[in-house]
Structures are given as structure tokens and as C-alpha cells.
Amino acid sequence: MTNNSPLQLINHPIFKFHRLTISIKRDDLIHPIISGNKWRKLKYNLIHAKNNHKSSVLSFGGAYSNHIHALAFACHQQSLASIGIIRGEPHYANNFTLSWAKYWGMKLIFVDRETYKKRHQQDYLQQLQNQFSQSFIVPEGGSNKLALLGMSEVIDELNQQTKFDSLLCPIGSAGTLAGLIQGDSNQHNLIGIAVLKQGADNKSYLRDEVIKLLPNNTKDYQNWHIENNMHRGGYAKFSASDLERIFAFSKATNIPFEPIYSGKMLLALLDLIEQGYFPAGHKIVMLHTGGLQGLGGLAERKLINTKQWGVPPQAPSS
Ligand SMILES: Cc1ncc(COP(=O)(O)O)c(C=O)c1O
Structure with a gap:
């Protein structure tokens, strides 16, 4: 299986209005099943x-x-x-x-x-x-140290594909962001979007998990942070309007998203843009981490409208 996923430039009026260049690294296309x-x-x-x-x-x-x-x-x-x-x-x-x-x-x-x-x-x-x-x-x-090796290859590929300023990814167990940090060695601004709510007793839980995975001298890695308040209520939680925004963006760009990981990253990007986080001229890459099989479980639990969202096929009954 080859990694080398395409990098797709996204044309969208919001990005044009803010004079930002946004691309998405389509790791969801690596393989139909083991994607992202x-x-x-x-x-x-x-x-x-x-x-x-x-x-x-x-x-x-x-x-x-x-x-x-x-x-x-x-x-x-x-x-x-x-x-x-x-x-x-x-x-x-x-x-x-x-x-x-x-x-x-x-x-x-x-x-x-x-x-x-x-x-x-x-x-x-x-x-x-x-x-x-x-x-x-x-x-x-x-998410372990071996996972970091594989994730860091995203940076090598991106460096061959484009020049960019910031890279966004969703974070759950922290291996994805940690691998990007390790591979990046302070070249770009890396932003992890926490898709879960961290307990009141440990608000830096995800940051600590990232640091635990990185090689000992974490002072070598300074160019990253986690957006902790964009989880939209907690893991696998989202509102009807979150779903609508993700779906509308998918429809306008023809890029599939799901609302647990990639969709939350997308909404976070749109919110950060609205907040003026990125200066005009900034080049941003979103990493599409796949997870589209998750739509099957959301459909089964009637959490999404199956007529709108492309739902993957069921396993043959054994
Ligand atoms: C589709 C998808 N994207 C992103 C993540 C978050 O990655 P990580 O757990 O390495 O933080 C996960 C969870 O592994 C995932 O399934």
C-alpha cells in the first residue's frame, strides 16, 4: 500500500474572502478501508x-x-x-x-x-x-512511538507537495499530532483540534499525552498547540447546526467529512478564520484523517440523516 496521498486545493468563497490558501491532504484516499x-x-x-x-x-x-x-x-x-x-x-x-x-x-x-x-x-x-x-x-x-514514525512521513510528503505555514489535524489519542510534531522539527505551525472534552481535573491531558509520546527532549518541539475548546460538547457530540455546516461544506467542495474527527477539524478551521487567527496570505493545510467508516455507526444510531450522508456498506452477514 502506498501512502503518498494527494494534496487538494480547496476553492471556497470564505477562503477567498479572507485571502487564505487552504489545501487538504487527502489521507482518506490512501485506501478505502485503512484510510487516513x-x-x-x-x-x-x-x-x-x-x-x-x-x-x-x-x-x-x-x-x-x-x-x-x-x-x-x-x-x-x-x-x-x-x-x-x-x-x-x-x-x-x-x-x-x-x-x-x-x-x-x-x-x-x-x-x-x-x-x-x-x-x-x-x-x-x-x-x-x-x-x-x-x-x-x-x-x-x-498511538505509540512506532505510530509516530508513520505519521511523520506526512510532513515529508507535504514538503514535496507544497509550501505551507500551518497544518491542522484532529486529536483523540494524540499519536497523530505527536508524529506530525516529530516529523516537522519546527518548520510549520501545527494545530491539533481536540475532539474530546478534557476532565476538569486534568485540562492538559491531551498535551501531556503528546509530550509522553515525543522523544525526551520536548524543548526541541515548540511549534505546536492544541485548541481545547472546539470539541463541540465532547467526543462524538455535535449539534444539528454543526452537521449542517459540515454537510454544506462537503457538498460545496465534494470532499467527504464525518462529524467526529475531520468534521470537527473543519469547523475549527472555519471558526479560527472567523476569529481572524490566520493573517491574510497564510497557507494552511488540513490533514484528512479518514474515519469515514464512522458514518456507518452514526447512521445505525440514527445520529445522521442517511439520505444526505454517504453511508458505507454493511459487512456481509456470516
Ligand atoms: C479518523 C480519525 N481522525 C483522527 C483521530 C485522532 O488521532 P489520534 O488518536 O492519533 O489523536 C482518530 C483517532 O485515532 C481517528 O479515528
Whole structure:
């Protein structure tokens, strides 16, 4: 699979009015299933698993996780087994996302919320490693140091494709932004859009996660920040007017977005432009991180209008 996704210039009256050049790095076009940041983050993880003679990859996710969906397919394609530790009840096995994961052979293990909270704890990870000794364990969202290597390749490609000032991406588990920061080495202004609300007790949670993933000397990386107030109510939350704005933009530009990650990044960009954040003449790139399979789960839960949004196909029933 090749990364090298196209960079598309977006013509839109708002951008023209503010004299800004906006392009989008279409990582959603890398592959119909493992699209966006998924392939970037998994690539070196799967190579590592194979080089270390592991027969399977184990990871963690929610019931509609893009990462779990992509991991199941990628492992199937690479002749590796896959195991998903899923937060929630077993009935989710038949939902849009997990039906596909099962179809690609993923073994699903459902755990309650308390158990799922232990996903970063060393003793729990060791217990899983003992139980699945042939598995390579990848954290939730695929965000580890190997993921950073794959993500940093976006910067190499962009440098071949264009000159730009700022790069935007959505942030969930932090690996995407951390990889861009590592690859960028202070060349551009990097802006992460938090798609979730951080707890009142830890408002710098995402920033801390990014720093944990970066090589030790984080002072080397100064050119980034996180927009923390553009999550639109929390993870997977959005209003009817958010949906309308995303849909209208998709229709006007013919670029598919979904409202959990890429759509929130888009709305954040539009809001930052309105706030005058970018000076005239600024060149901005949005990174399309894929996640379009998520539309299937949103349609299933009747959270989007299926007549408007292009909904991906269901897994064949086994
Ligand atoms: C489609 C999509 N975009 C962006 C992100 C955020 O990336 P990260 O978890 O690396 O912060 C995710 C979550 O992994 C995602 O599924």
C-alpha cells in the first residue's frame, strides 16, 4: 500500500474572502478501508509485529472505533490474527463497525468500563501479554512511538507537495499530532483540534499525552498547540447546526467529512478564520484523517440523516 496521498486545493468563497490558501491532504484516499491516519499509525506497528515473529496484534477501542476497524482489516491483509479489547457489552458485536472487524477475523473481547480504564496500566498489560503471548500489544488508537514514525512521513510528503505555514489535524489519542510534531522539527505551525472534552481535573491531558509520546527532549518541539475548546460538547457530540455546516461544506467542495474527527477539524478551521487567527496570505493545510467508516455507526444510531450522508456498506452477514 502506498501512502503518498494527494494534496487538494480547496476553492471556497470564505477562503477567498479572507485571502487564505487552504489545501487538504487527502489521507482518506490512501485506501478505502485503512484510510487516513490509520495506515500511517499501523504501518510500522505491523512491520514490528512481523519482524518479532508475533502471530497476532492486540489492541483496544470503543464499540465504533476506527482504529479497531482498520486494525482488523490490516491484520487480515497481512496474515496476522487480531484481538480487540472492546469497551462495552457483547451485543455491540453486531454493530456496523464490529461486524466488519469480526468479518475480517478479529477476536472480540468485551470488557466493562472499569476494566477498560486499566488499558495503560503495566500490570493489566502484562496479564494480557501472558494470556496472549504471541500477540504484539498496540495501545488504543494505535498511538505509540512506532505510530509516530508513520505519521511523520506526512510532513515529508507535504514538503514535496507544497509550501505551507500551518497544518491542522484532529486529536483523540494524540499519536497523530505527536508524529506530525516529530516529523516537522519546527518548520510549520501545527494545530491539533481536540475532539474530546478534557476532565476538569486534568485540562492538559491531551498535551501531556503528546509530550509522553515525543522523544525526551520536548524543548526541541515548540511549534505546536492544541485548541481545547472546539470539541463541540465532547467526543462524538455535535449539534444539528454543526452537521449542517459540515454537510454544506462537503457538498460545496465534494470532499467527504464525518462529524467526529475531520468534521470537527473543519469547523475549527472555519471558526479560527472567523476569529481572524490566520493573517491574510497564510497557507494552511488540513490533514484528512479518514474515519469515514464512522458514518456507518452514526447512521445505525440514527445520529445522521442517511439520505444526505454517504453511508458505507454493511459487512456481509456470516
Ligand atoms: C479518523 C480519525 N481522525 C483522527 C483521530 C485522532 O488521532 P489520534 O488518536 O492519533 O489523536 C482518530 C483517532 O485515532 C481517528 O479515528
